[in-house]
Ligand SMILES: CC(=O)N[C@H]1[C@@H](OP(=O)(O)OP(=O)(O)OC[C@H]2O[C@@H](n3ccc(=O)[nH]c3=O)[C@H](O)[C@@H]2O)O[C@H](CO)[C@@H](O)[C@@H]1O[C@H](C)C(=O)N[C@@H](C)C(=O)N[C@H](CCC(=O)O)C(=O)O
């Protein structure tokens with residue numbers, strides 16, 4: 001039997017629950033979900049205080065939802081849920097087979113446990129009537145950055161705002177590091193109810209394609225949904241780009257969202273607008289885009305970033321700037337501003353907030369984070385081809401300087417993107433150093449070789465002058481990059497961003513690219529930015 005100790009995800013889970021919950025008996029919950037009570041402990045009818053589909057984070061008074069996963073059945077871990085204080089269990093027919101005949105808790109079954117998880121959480125935590133206004137951002141890249149910007153604008157408007165995404169779940173100064181980009185529905189409804197209880201008025205949230213596939217955002221309604229872009233990633237889950245797109249498109253339906261703002265600079269964004277099922281406004285970076293409602297105009301370099309106007313076809317305009325480098329951050333900033341506008345904030349109030357506190361220049365941990373200026377040394381989270389290309393183009397060497405990139409690919413995930421990431425690095429950099437990312441359960445050497453093979457082919461066919469190195473471990477690769485650099489070069493360490501450990505065969509190995517890069521710069525006599 002496993003009982004979790006303080007400091008574990010289970011201890012953190014306590015902070016993600018509301019203080020008060022709707023008084024619901026197990027019997028009432030089962031009736032609401034259409035769950036059928038079985039022969040195990042049929043008379044017991046405990047009062048339910050919470051719900052979880054992760055046995056490791058079950059709290060006393062929870063109903064444990066034992067799902068049939070791709071790898072294991074949750075019911076295999078029923079003993080952990082019991083030890084952690086579960087009072088009842090809902091599972092499927094398959095799950096029953098994993099329970100001992102003398103199982104102590106009342107049990108009910110449904111056909112698909114995942115499909116009822118959000119409804120169960122909504123009923124217990126009361127999120128149908130107490131939930132902050134939700135801003136949901138989806139797309140392959142830019143979700144984290146855009147949600148940070150939305151929060152920053154809303155706070156400039158005086159709105160108490162929470163955040164749910166890859167880096168953290170946070171509200172009112174309390175920060176809990178995230179495990180997933182979008183948490184499981186049971187946890188998500190809990191944290192949203194808890195934020196509502198603390199008078200948090202709005203939440204800027206990342207909506208990953210995994211979350212849409214797995215029903216993690218079921219039983220929620222986004223005031224405004226935003227779309228950034230769609231490029232290759234996660235095909236291990238979705239199979240094809242069209243399926244990946246259809247999954248994202250679920251967010252832009254009346255069941256999920258009330259309004260939408262969509263970037264139409266890729267064909268998938270345009271498809272979303274063409275089939276718009278909720279009131280939708282389109283946005284383009286291209287001032288000449290014929291169909292877009294809103295366009296970015298008067299773009300000018302301003303510090304590391306850009307100043308620009310966001311102008312509607314009808315003449316309405318917002319004028320603003322972002323301090324973050326890269327055209328993609330202009331896209332993220334414009335999307336964030338328009339999502340806030342779409343929520344009903346008057347244009348003049350939004351303009352005042354943009355003027356007063358420069359909210360679109362908010363720093364996002366590990367996203368285009370500048371660690372040194374000479375050489376330019378940047379840590380970024382780019383971990384697919386499109387992001388790598390854009391991040392590399394945004395990192396500008398001085399006169400005669402070269403671009404040096406250090407990156408790898410993750411294990412156990414979309415393996416098809418690896419050679420292309422290598423090729424993209426060659427097209428956009430002068431020195432390519434392939435290293436380890438998160439190997440997860442895979443042997444890291446073949447992952448590096450697959451990335452390097454794509455790079456080698458591009459060198460042979462397109463840019464023979466590019467240098468290619470294959471160096472593990474990652475800290476050594478970063479140090480090697482700095483050892484090659486001159487003051488006019490630019491170094492990009494990509495792929496891990498804010499993360500502070502690498503997952504190597506299930507072990508967390510401490511590693512922070514920002515620390516490694518700063519240490520290497522100091523070692524070689526360069527100045528770092530604190
Ligand atoms: C591919 C994917 O998303 N898988 C999710 C899915 O896993 P699964 O269906 O295979 O479930 P499983 O691992 O077989 O486990 C079944 C049940 O047994 C339990 N279990 C399982 C094993 C164990 O040792 N102990 C244990 O208790 C699990 O808690 C679960 O209740 O359901 C699990 C339970 O909720 C999730 O933890 C798991 O997320 C895994 C950990 C994951 O890494 N997901 C990533 C890829 C993800 O969701 N990423 C997106 C962002 C992607 C991006 O944009 O970059 C995200 O939103 O975070």
Ligand SMILES: Nc1ncnc2c1ncn2[C@@H]1O[C@H](COP(=O)(O)OP(=O)(O)OP(=O)(O)O)[C@@H](O)[C@H]1O
Pocket residue numbers: 139140141142143144145146166181206208228229328329331332366367368380381382383386387388390391497
């Ligand atoms: N609009 C964009 N278009 C293309 N690339 C972008 C865009 N915004 C950010 N990027 C790149 O993608 C990386 C990840 O950005 P961000 O964390 O904001 O996206 P994300 O969608 O949250 O990613 P993930 O889902 O992997 O957490 C950045 O570090 C940057 O290199």
